[in-house]
Amino acid sequence: MSDPNQTITRRKFLKTAAAGMAVGLIGVPSFSFSKEEYDLAIISGEPVAATKKALEAIGGISRFVKKGQRVVLKPNMSFARTPDLSATTHPLVVATVAQACVEAGAPQVLVLDHTLHRPELCLERTGIREACKNISGVHVLALQERTFFREVKISKGEVLESVEIVKEILDGHILINMPVAKSHSATGVSLGMKGLMGLVWDRESFHSRFNINQAIADLGAVIRPQLTVLDATRALVSGGPGGPGEVKKPNLIIAGTDPVAVDSYGVSIVPWYGQNFKGRQVEHLLAAYQKGLGKIDIDQLKVFREKV
Amino acid sequence: MRKIIQGLSLLLFSAFFVLATYKLPNWLPADIYLRLDPLLGMNAVFAAREIIGRALWSLVTLGATLAVGRFFCAYVCPMGASIDFLDFLFFRKKKRLGLKTETSLRRTKYFLLVIFLVAALTGLSLAFLMDPMSLLTRFYTFFIYPLALTVINLLLDLLRPLFEALGWVAASHQHYFQSVYYMTAVTLLVFGGIIVLNRLVPRFWCRYLCPLGALLSLISPLGLFKRRVNEDCNECLKCQRNCPMGAISEDPRKTRLPECIQCRTCAKVCPQDAVTFPASFSLGGEYSKVDFSRRGFLYSLAGGVTVGFLAARTPFSLLQSKHQIIRPPGAIPETEFLRTCIRCGECMKSCLTNTLQPSLWESGFSGLWTPKMEPRLAPCEQNCYVCGKVCPTQAIRSLSLEEKTHAKVGTAVLRKEMCLVWAQNKLCLICAEICPYHAIVFRPVEGYRRPVVLASKCNGCGYCEHRCPVQGESAIVVVPNGEIRLRRGSYVQEAKKLQLDFKPHPDDDRFIPNESEFKVGGEKKGEKAPLPAAKPDSQKPKGFL
Numbered sequence: 001m002s003d004p005n006q007t008i009t010r011r012k013f014l015k016t017a018a019a020g021m022a023v024g025l026i027g028v029p030s031f032s033f034s035k036e037e038y039d040l041a042i043i044s045g046e047p048v049a050a051t052k053k054a055l056e057a058i059g060g061i062s063r064f065v066k067k068g069q070r071v072v073l074k075p076n077m078s079f080a081r082t083p084d085l086s087a088t089t090h091p092l093v094v095a096t097v098a099q100a101c102v103e104a105g106a107p108q109v110l111v112l113d114h115t116l117h118r119p120e121l122c123l124e125r126t127g128i129r130e131a132c133k134n135i136s137g138v139h140v141l142a143l144q145e146r147t148f149f150r151e152v153k154i155s156k157g158e159v160l161e162s163v164e165i166v167k168e169i170l171d172g173h174i175l176i177n178m179p180v181a182k183s184h185s186a187t188g189v190s191l192g193m194k195g196l197m198g199l200v201w202d203r204e205s206f207h208s209r210f211n212i213n214q215a216i217a218d219l220g221a222v223i224r225p226q227l228t229v230l231d232a233t234r235a236l237v238s239g240g241p242g243g244p245g246e247v248k249k250p251n252l253i254i255a256g257t258d259p260v261a262v263d264s265y266g267v268s269i270v271p272w273y274g275q276n277f278k279g280r281q282v283e284h285l286l287a288a289y290q291k292g293l294g295k296i297d298i299d300q301l302k303v304f305r306e307k308v
Numbered sequence: 309m310r311k312i313i314q315g316l317s318l319l320l321f322s323a324f325f326v327l328a329t330y331k332l333p334n335w336l337p338a339d340i341y342l343r344l345d346p347l348l349g350m351n352a353v354f355a356a357r358e359i360i361g362r363a364l365w366s367l368v369t370l371g372a373t374l375a376v377g378r379f380f381c382a383y384v385c386p387m388g389a390s391i392d393f394l395d396f397l398f399f400r401k402k403k404r405l406g407l408k409t410e411t412s413l414r415r416t417k418y419f420l421l422v423i424f425l426v427a428a429l430t431g432l433s434l435a436f437l438m439d440p441m442s443l444l445t446r447f448y449t450f451f452i453y454p455l456a457l458t459v460i461n462l463l464l465d466l467l468r469p470l471f472e473a474l475g476w477v478a479a480s481h482q483h484y485f486q487s488v489y490y491m492t493a494v495t496l497l498v499f500g501g502i503i504v505l506n507r508l509v510p511r512f513w514c515r516y517l518c519p520l521g522a523l524l525s526l527i528s529p530l531g532l533f534k535r536r537v538n539e540d541c542n543e544c545l546k547c548q549r550n551c552p553m554g555a556i557s558e559d560p561r562k563t564r565l566p567e568c569i570q571c572r573t574c575a576k577v578c579p580q581d582a583v584t585f586p587a588s589f590s591l592g593g594e595y596s597k598v599d600f601s602r603r604g605f606l607y608s609l610a611g612g613v614t615v616g617f618l619a620a621r622t623p624f625s626l627l628q629s630k631h632q633i634i635r636p637p638g639a640i641p642e643t644e645f646l647r648t649c650i651r652c653g654e655c656m657k658s659c660l661t662n663t664l665q666p667s668l669w670e671s672g673f674s675g676l677w678t679p680k681m682e683p684r685l686a687p688c689e690q691n692c693y694v695c696g697k698v699c700p701t702q703a704i705r706s707l708s709l710e711e712k713t714h715a716k717v718g719t720a721v722l723r724k725e726m727c728l729v730w731a732q733n734k735l736c737l738i739c740a741e742i743c744p745y746h747a748i749v750f751r752p753v754e755g756y757r758r759p760v761v762l763a764s765k766c767n768g769c770g771y772c773e774h775r776c777p778v779q780g781e782s783a784i785v786v787v788p789n790g791e792i793r794l795r796r797g798s799y800v801q802e803a804k805k806l807q808l809d810f811k812p813h814p815d816d817d818r819f820i821p822n823e824s825e826f827k828v829g830g831e832k833k834g835e836k837a838p839l840p841a842a843k844p845d846s847q848k849p850k851g852f853l
Contacts, residue, residue, distance in 0.1 A: 080691060108477060116742075118485075118660060118689060121330075125691070145483040147465065185741045188851025207738055208728070208777035213851065242741065273849045281853045 038304040039295070040256040040265055045308035047233045047253070051096040054229065054255040057304045061097075064226045065174055067105030072168050073098060074225070075178040076195050077113045077128050077142070079242050080121035086236035087243040088122075089180040091131035093231045093253065097176060098138045110168060111140040113198045116242075119144050149201035156291075157218035159210040164201035169223060177225035177259065181232040181250070183240035183272050186212055188282050190241045191263040192228040193220050217287035220259060228262040230254040235270045260285060260294025261301055268298060310382060310571055314389040321386035325448050328658040330692040339654050341386065342441050342700035344369045347424070347520040348650045351435035352701040354428035355647035360701055370527070377531025378524045381514055381553075382569040387440035388514060392552075395506045405508045410554060414515065414567070417522035418600050419608035424519055426612025432619045432674055436651035438519050443498065446677065449653035450495040450666070457486050487662045491677065510552045515567070525566035526598060533585045535568055535575075537561040540582040547574035547583060566598050619674040633670050634681040634768065634786055637688060637715035638696040638705040641793040642671075648703035651677035655695035655704055661686035663770065664695060679704070681717060683770025683786045688717065690744045690769060707799065713810050714799040718768035719790040720747065720761045726783035729758050737850065739772035739784050745810050748772060748784075757850075763790060767810045 041057035043050040055061050065071055075089035083090055094111060101109045111132055115122040119142030123129040129140040143149070149164040169175055179195035186207065187194050193216050197203050206215045232252040239245015250269045256262040264279025271277075279285045279296045289296035321341050328338040339362070342348060349363030373380060381388050407413060424435040436442040464482055471480035505512035514521050541561060548556040551574055555567035575583040631642055636655060639645050656664040656679055663686040666677045679695070681688060693712040696704040707715060720739075724730035729737075733756055740748040740759055747765035750757035761784070768786045776782035792802050803810070 080689075108475070110477065110481075112481075121660075121689065121691060139477040139481070141478070141481045143481065144485070147468075147483070148481060183849075184851060185737055186735075186850055188849055204738075204775075204777055208734075208736060211735070239746070242744065272852075275849070275852075277852055283851055283853050286853065 037302070038256075039258055039261050039301040040254060041304045041306075042265070043253045043255075043306050043308055044251050045253075046251075047090050047092040047231075048096050049308045050233070050251070050253040051093045051229065052100070053306060053308045054253040055097065055100055057306065058227070058255045058257070061100040061104045064176065065101050065104040065106050069106055070108040070168070070173045071101045071106045071110070072166070072173045072175050073101070073109060073111045073178055074113060074175065074195065074198060075111060075126075075128060075231075076180045076182075076190075076198065077122050077126040078116040078198055080115075080117040080125040081243060082125055083127050084234075084247070085243045086180060086182060086234040086245075086247045087241060088126040089128070089178050089231045090233050091127035093229070093233065094128050094178055095131035095135065097178060097229055098132050099135050101174075101176075102135055102137050106174075107137060109135075109138045110173070111138060112143055112166065112168075114144065114166070114200065114203070115142045115198075146201055152222055154218050154222050156221060158287075158291075159214045160218040163219060163222065165223060166199045169199060175223070175225040177228045179228070179230055180234070180236070181230060181266050181269070182236035182243075183238050183245065185240065187216065187284050188277070189263070189267055189272060191230055191266045192225070192259050193217070193263050193284055193288055196220065196223045196225070199223060213284035214287050216284040217291050217293065220288050220293045221291060225259060227255065227257055228259050230262050230266050232266060232269055237270050238273050258294040260288050260296055261298070264289075264294075264296045265298045265301070265303075311392075313383045314392065317384050318386045318389035318393070321444075322448070325445070325453075325657065328654055328694070328698045330658065330660040330689070330694045332658065332694055332697055334697070338658070339652070339698045339700040340365070342445060342650070342652050342654065344384075345439060345441040345520060346370050347421075347435050347439050347523050348442060348652075348700065350523075351424060351428045351433055351439070352648050352650060352703075354425065355431055355433045356644055356701075357431075357647075360648070362700055362702060369524075373524050374527050374530055375532055377533055377570055378521070378528035378566070378568065379531075379570045380524055381518075381521050382571040385440060385520075387444045387518075388511070388569075390444065391503065391506065391511055391513060394503050395510055398503070399506050399510075402507065404510070407508055414554075415600060415604055416516050417518055417525075418598065419604055419611070420517065421519040421522040422605060422608035423612040423615060426609055427616045427619075430613060430616025430620070431647050432616040433647050433649060433651075434615060434619070435519060436649075436677065438517065439650070440513075440518055440520050442650050442652045443502075445652040445654055445657075447495055447499040449657040450489045450492045451499070453657060454487050454489060454492065457484050460484055461486065485662070487657075489656065489665060491666045491668065509554065514569075515553055528568070529565040532587045532589070533570060534565065534588050534590070535563040535570075536584050536586055536588070538582050538584070540580040541578075542580055544579060546577050546579065550574065550577045619672065631671055632788065633667060633675075634683065634718045634770075634788055635791070635793070636664055636679050636681060636695045636704050637693075637712050637717050637767075638707045638799075639679075639717075639793060640703060640705060640795045644795055645703050645793070646671070646674050646678065648701045649678050650701050650703075652700060653677070653679075654698045654700065655679050658694045658698050660689045660692040660694065663688055663774075681770060681786070683768075683773035684782055685774070687771040687774045688769045705794075711799045713767065714792070714803040714808070715794075716767040716790060716792045716799075716803065716808065716810075718786045718788045719763050720766050720768065720770075720772050720784050720786050721789075722759060722761055722784050723782075726778055726781070727759070728778060728783070729756065730783075735850075736777065738775050738777055742771045742775045744769060744771060759784075764806075764808050765810060766790075767808075 041054045043054040075094045077088050079087040081087040098109050132138045132140050150167045151162050151164045153162045154160045177192045179192045182190050184190035206212045232250045235248045236243050237246050237248050248270050263285050267277050267279045324338045343362045343365035346366035346369050349366035427434040468480050502513045548560050553567045555564045663681050664679045665682045667675050667680050693709050696706040728734040745765050747762050748759050751760050770786045772784045773782040773786050776784050
């Protein structure tokens with residue numbers, strides 16, 4: 001079969017391996033991109049197929065998850081809502097990535113969130129626990145106790161000096177952020193950057209004590225997901241974050257390593273509250289961009305598009 | 309044999325208790341022990357002046373007692389089992405202090421029974437104070453359950469390093485939600501008192517105080533099985549000393565039939581094997597009568613009326629529409645609610661969010677231990693409707709989810725002088741964000757978006773009050789105003805009649821309502837635009853520049 005992607009993958013694999021070696025040799029803690037590598041993979045299609053394709057196009061899961069590495073998946077399962085309301089990440093998207101991680105040799109995949117609603121209801125209603133039930137090594141958890149969080153200092157924070165986040169993130173687990181595309185009453189949209197607040201113990205202070213948009217950007221400086229897979233199979237374009245609200249069906253999975261770029265593209269795919277916006281118009285994304293956390297202008301991104 | 313049955317019954321009671329959660333399947337009657345209790349049934353039916361379906365289950369207990377005798381206390385009653393078990397633990401080897409004036413004490417339980425039933429007839433639900441089933445469920449809810457959670461979580465914390473080392477991910481991340489309740493200490497004191505009384509005589513509670521035992525003993529002499537002593541008896545009095553109920557008279561051949569709970573301890577300890585329990589229809593003479601004086605009866609009648617009168621004369625009982633507490637969704641109208649509720653605590657145990665708490669004096673003596681919502685502590689979860697499902701007297705009606713959603717418990721009221729947005733022009737919208745019914749909207753006032761409650765969309769769930777970041781008292785509180793309390797009929801229809809709507813519409817936008825003031829400007833800010841200060845642009849959805 002003359003599947004061009006196969007070739008790309010193989011070649012990319014070699015390049016990545018070479019890059020990895022180079023990184024190891026030089027000791028620069030960043031990914032080096034070669035020509036064929038894309039900033040974003042934007043795949044249109046059914047949740048499972050599109051997710052698989054997106055992972056493949058962004059370099060394959062093995063680019064991020066090496067054998068023996070433990071993984072944290074951070075979907076949005078903060079609300080006890082069924083998937084059709086689009087307040088939470090699609091369970092099949094989560095299960096597909098979890099499965100890929102296990103196949104890449106991850107001995108342990110934690111799917112977790114610090115939920116806003118009662119944890120057992122969230123795990124149940126979002127369908128995520130059910131979807132991941134039969135994948136061995138995958139654990140779906142809602143962490144509601146402070147004992148599961150640990151404090152980390154934020155050296156260059158504008159408003160946050162320190163924050164308590166899920167321990168595993170600090171213990172070297174690979175983090176794959178898996179937000180759903182939705183509107184948010186305080187931050188305009190809630191995509192990957194905003195979704196990282198689900199790894200924080202005390203979120204109330206983000207709302208009440210700080211400028212939440214700046215706080216999100218500060219948080220982005222300490223939580224750096226290796227990969228962001230934005231579930232835009234559906235988008236809650238109003239009434240977010242909890243819904244119910246208007247649900248649109250962009251049928252997209254957007255994957256990328258640059259958290260700002262993924263979100264910025266995510267802003268552009270649908271009108272929010274009936275209005276078209278750009279990434280720059282989202283306060284917390286602009287703040288993250290100004291902190292140097294990623295690219296915000298999507299026309300400068302190298303994008304791989306496909307329909308499956 | 310008896311101990312096994314008794315133990316199993318206590319286990320079953322505990323199992324039903326544990327199962328009373330929001331996941332309870334509709335077919336499973338978790339409140340079955342409470343339904344089987346004829347005293348609670350009579351209490352609720354008399355006080356509410358209405359036949360209550362679930363209370364009819366207690367006819368089973370009455371029927372069985374009529375047929376067999378007072379077996380309930382020895383074999384079924386989980387309170388009896390608890391007393392026996394704790395007695396074995398604490399007082400087995402102790403010399404009992406004993407009592408001198410046995411006979412008069414024995415009457416106490418009948419007096420109490422009369423007081424409770426008369427109080428019920430006056431419209432006061434009081435039997436809960438001493439009904440064993442209600443008492444034990446309450447003790448389990450307010451003491452055993454939170455304690456068990458604490459202990460389990462403590463163990464989990466201790467074992468966590470081990471689980472982590474073993475790679476048991478689920479176990480190492482396990483932690484149970486800690487339920488907490490008011491009145492835990494009071495409940496413990498009552499139960500502890502009952503156990504401590506065993507220091508005097510075994511089953512002190514059952515012998516002298518239990519009003520349910522009193523009720524069952526009234527009909528137990530009609531039962532089929534009766535103790536009989538044959539001529540082998542050498543009057544060693546071993547049976548008399550060992551009878552936990554003191555049901556054997558000075559003459560060991562005679563039995564105080566109302567007191568006998570057919571535990572057959574006497575038959576077991578008899579060195580002559582002279583004691584049997586054959587079926588017999590005879591009513592065994594002088595000792596089958598209930599030990600009761602006419603004067604005592606009249607006094608307790610008067611006592612019941614007096615208590616009923618006293619309880620009815622608290623400041624708020626005459627002003628039922630002005631009570632100030634939030635009742636659980638589906639609670640019947642306040643007067644009937646107070647009459648019907650038996651304060652077992654089952655609703656508070658099963659409540660998913662722990663918002664249901666026992667009242668102390670908030671609604672007077674007649675409202676002791678009745679459930680109320682504490683929205684500051686926790687909200688009423690919109691997908692849960694278990695409180696009515698487990699209510700044995702249906703003081704909280706068992707409703708479908710849709711009906712429960714429309715059973716409005718109150719209305720949220722914004723206290724502007726405390727609200728961060730209204731009083732301090734701060735950016736805060738947590739109440740609107742969390743509201744499951746889109747009952748809080750933002751309207752532009754003096755250049756700022758300010759939260760406003762739409763009373764017709766608020767069903768009082770309390771998410772806003774719970775989440776309000778103002779410290780201490782919330783700046784948005786749920787008050788009983790607008791609550792819907794129906795004895796029968798549909799809450800959905802009632803809500804419709806009142807033009808209430810608790811279903812948010814998908815196109816319902818809280819941040820850009822259709823009003824013209826909210827038109828969004830199209831211009832784009834420059835690249836290095838500074839982040840805006842606290843003053844938001846009221847023309848755009850929040851978070852956008």
